[in-house]
Amino acid sequence: MMSSVNVQNSILLVGLTIVASAILYIIRAAKKPFGRQSIPGPHLHFGTRMLMFLQIHFFHTVPEFTKFWCQHYGDIVGVWMNGGYTIVTCDAEFSQKILAGTESKNFIIRMGNNDGLKAIRMYKKGIIWNNDVTKWNLQRHIFQSGLSSDIRRKASIVARDVTRQEIHRIKTSARKDNNVPTVDLLNVLRHITLAVVLDVAFGIKLDRERSEILIDCIVNYFKAWEFFLLKPRFIWPLFPFHVYRHQKAVLKLQEEIRSLALNLNTQASPFLQNLYNNDLTTEEIHQSILEMILAGTDTSSVSLYYTFLLLTENRKIEHQLLDSSNDLFTEAVLREGMRLMPVGPVIIRKALADCEISGIHIKEGTNIVIQLALQNRHPKWFDDPLSFDPQRFERNENLIALSAPMGLGPKSCVGQHFAMVEMKPVISELLAAFKFERINATNSIIDTKTKWDIAQQPLVNEILIALPRKKIVLVGAHSVGKTTLANLIASRMNAVLISETARTVMKKMKLSPELLRKYPQKSLDFQASIIQHQFEKEGQIKHELAILDRCSLDALVYAKTFCEKWEKLLEMPETCQCIEHYKKSDDYIIFLIEPQMTCLKDDGVRMMSKDYDDWKAFSERFKDIMNLYEIKFHVLEELDLNMRFTKVFQTLFDL
Structure with missing residues (x-):
């Protein structure tokens, strides 16, 4: 085995050899016929060349080295690289003449050892x-x-x-x-x-x-x-x-x-x-x-x-x-x-x-x-x-x-x-x-x-x-858990949430469930406003992953339930465009959430069903409208929230 002294001497010898080689390398390069040629840059004496040698081989990459000297001396600068005079430039006109000008065939080889x-x-x-x-x-x-x-x-x-x-x-x-x-x-x-x-x-x-x-x-x-x-x-x-x-x-x-x-x-x-x-x-x-x-x-x-x-x-x-x-x-x-x-x-x-x-x-x-x-x-x-x-x-x-x-x-x-x-x-x-x-x-x-x-x-x-880039739409009767599921999906999937449209419009129009039941025209106007609001919101999420806890189909179902003249909504251009959008299953994935008896409750905002059969009838109306317009939809019968999420997720990434 070599002693530690011999190892140290060997390392010292290698180091001295490398230093001597570097000095000879730089001195030999100085004999090459280059000058500053009116190009900005430092004077390339021995010290400068040694500095550049150390800079490019031990501290900087070529892009870093050339950027450094351009920033200090301008768009065309003369430096020392690879044992020779080097022109570095970020001047686009000069670059174009090098690459594609009349002398471009003079520059078809690359620097390198x-x-x-x-x-x-x-x-x-x-x-x-x-x-x-x-x-x-x-x-x-x-x-x-x-x-x-x-x-x-x-x-x-x-x-x-x-x-x-x-x-x-x-x-x-x-x-x-x-x-x-x-x-x-x-x-x-x-x-x-x-x-x-x-x-x-x-x-x-x-x-x-x-x-x-x-x-x-x-x-x-x-x-x-x-x-x-x-x-x-x-x-x-x-x-x-x-x-x-x-x-x-x-x-x-x-x-x-x-x-x-x-x-x-x-x-x-x-x-x-x-x-x-x-x-x-x-x-x-x-x-x-x-x-x-x-x-x-x-x-x-x-x-x-x-x-x-x-x-x-x-x-x-x-x-x-x-x-x-x-x-x-x-x-x-x-x-x-x-x-x-x-x-x-x-x-x-x-x-x-x-x-x-x-x-x-x-x-x-x-x-x-x-x-x-x-x-x-x-x-x-x-x-x-x-x-x-x-x-x-x-x-x-x-x-x-x-x-x-x-x-x-x-x-x-x-x-x-x-x-x-x-x-x-x-x-x-x-x-x-x-x-x-x-x-x-x-x-x-x-x-x-x-x-x-x-x-x-x-x-x-x-x-x-x-x-x-999909729109997940949850539809169904009131109190089936659409908003709760929408909030969960939005939080877990970083999706844009469009929620509580009916509440927003109801508040803006200063309406109540009692007024809507009592005055069919107000109810029809209310549903028309929801469709317009929904159409506007959906236009803002064209390229997003979004989750909606209702859509224009909800307005149609509620209007059909409570308004004799509900078909007027079908004449609205917003309704027609929304229906055309929902037909595009590559963009919209629609889930109908079926009612569950344990979920039926009155929150003072929704237009409530009379009983469970009436509630179920809402779900059937959704199916009728979606089948009528050939809108593809998926049914969520699960009550468990996580099971619902899993089914939505698996459908979203359906192969």
């Missing part, structure tokens, strides 16, 4: 970080031609079907637990996007357990990617546990991809046909499969996740989205989510040759980092930049290019159109099924704590409540 790329198995392979221009061009062409319009159409259909399966799973879980479902939404979205990519691009389906394993591999691979990509190899020994864990993550994902590839039908999709019918090595094919799964799963799911969270703070826009059949508005909502919370907060490039952009001479090898997160919240480029306003893209289409969530130009995201057609049905189906609510809404979404694992991941996945 070769040791790191080898560690994550991306060195000269695939398209995400392949800095071999010839290979990159070939493999990008293969990728693009494999994502045809037919593939995108299939992606839309599969995304819809897979999302509906996930909704079914959430409902099944709720029925099993007899409780309002709480959802790890990011995990749900990852399962959906992974299933879409696997089905559309590779023609395969995985069970839940295998999908969970693959998702964990993807998440851990991104962490390894961030660690190895920009850290010079000589400082890896400072983080032995991280190196071991990240290397293990890389190998694990590689194993999963090889396992998938072994069972693929190479002609199962146009994407696979393109991969296997071109001159690619087995390693290159596996890397393309890996990158399709990586990019198609995590970036789309995280973008959707942030958009859903933003909609919890912007219910008016959420309601517009639910009411709209305009595909372009759905796209605008997604774009606005990606503008405020870009999954790729920085875009990294490297100059292939000398060029000049906006009067700035950029030398070959200069690193470029576009601080997209800062740029997209900059008041110079976006009015009221911190507000969630999808209509901004309808007012000014040029903002789509300015926000650049998936890049621009020759190096833009090759799957951006695939991602959009995939995301639109996912957000539409999930929003139609559930209203999502945050459990701990103490901070604004735009202030969400995130971590940069290449994709900007949330530091903590928020667990959300998923409330079905």
Whole structure:
């Protein structure tokens, strides 16, 4: 065994070696031909470079580092990163010229060290970080031609079907637990996007357990990617546990991809046909499969996740989205989510040759980092930049290019159109099924704590409540326990409660049960006012989970019982619209509560029945009216309150 002195000496030797390597690394970089080139920024002497070296490798991520220097020196700043001169910018016009201007083909490779790329198995392979221009061009062409319009159409259909399966799973879980479902939404979205990519691009389906394993591999691979990509190899020994864990993550994902590839039908999709019918090595094919799964799963799911969270703070826009059949508005909502919370907060490039952009001479090898997160919240480029306003893209289409969530130009995201057609049905189906609510809404979404694992991941996945967008209506004779049950449902399920409408209207009209019995016209006017009030209230809960302890059907039944001219109520437009609403069983779930002898009592407000048979007759009239208008309803015969709740709950989450 080594003595403690030997261990200390070994540690000291390693530390000194790393410090010496860092100093040589910084000094060697100083010999590269860069200057300040009229760009704002600190003088890059040895001390500044050492400060930046420590800052980016020990204290800050790339997004944090670049944001820091932009905030101190302006929209274009010169810094030192990855052993070389780096231009950091949040200037949208300058960014556009880099990405999609006349010199954009000069910026189709990315900054990154070769040791790191080898560690994550991306060195000269695939398209995400392949800095071999010839290979990159070939493999990008293969990728693009494999994502045809037919593939995108299939992606839309599969995304819809897979999302509906996930909704079914959430409902099944709720029925099993007899409780309002709480959802790890990011995990749900990852399962959906992974299933879409696997089905559309590779023609395969995985069970839940295998999908969970693959998702964990993807998440851990991104962490390894961030660690190895920009850290010079000589400082890896400072983080032995991280190196071991990240290397293990890389190998694990590689194993999963090889396992998938072994069972693929190479002609199962146009994407696979393109991969296997071109001159690619087995390693290159596996890397393309890996990158399709990586990019198609995590970036789309995280973008959707942030958009859903933003909609919890912007219910008016959420309601517009639910009411709209305009595909372009759905796209605008997604774009606005990606503008405020870009999954790729920085875009990294490297100059292939000398060029000049906006009067700035950029030398070959200069690193470029576009601080997209800062740029997209900059008041110079976006009015009221911190507000969630999808209509901004309808007012000014040029903002789509300015926000650049998936890049621009020759190096833009090759799957951006695939991602959009995939995301639109996912957000539409999930929003139609559930209203999502945050459990701990103490901070604004735009202030969400995130971590940069290449994709900007949330530091903590928020667990959300998923409330079905249904209206639960309790009807029946007086004194059957409608209000008591409605209050219980509202409290347990966080539902909007619309209750005691008759009492409210009676008080407003200064009426009493005696007056209503004595004067049929007053009774008819009273029921008409109830219908109008009910119609107005129901219009306010169109997109909510709501519980109502009566509806317009109650007014019709009472009017039929006490007023000869009750049919006049059927001529009211509010009555007609309410009846049409109640026919829509996808929106309204109606429960008729049967009378129980032990519940019959006079509270001084209701128009009471003469006896139990008269009371039962009310229930029959409800059935007659609902059958007449073909309104679906469920009967609650249970007296126990909890049993009633359970039946309502199970019906609400009926599969």
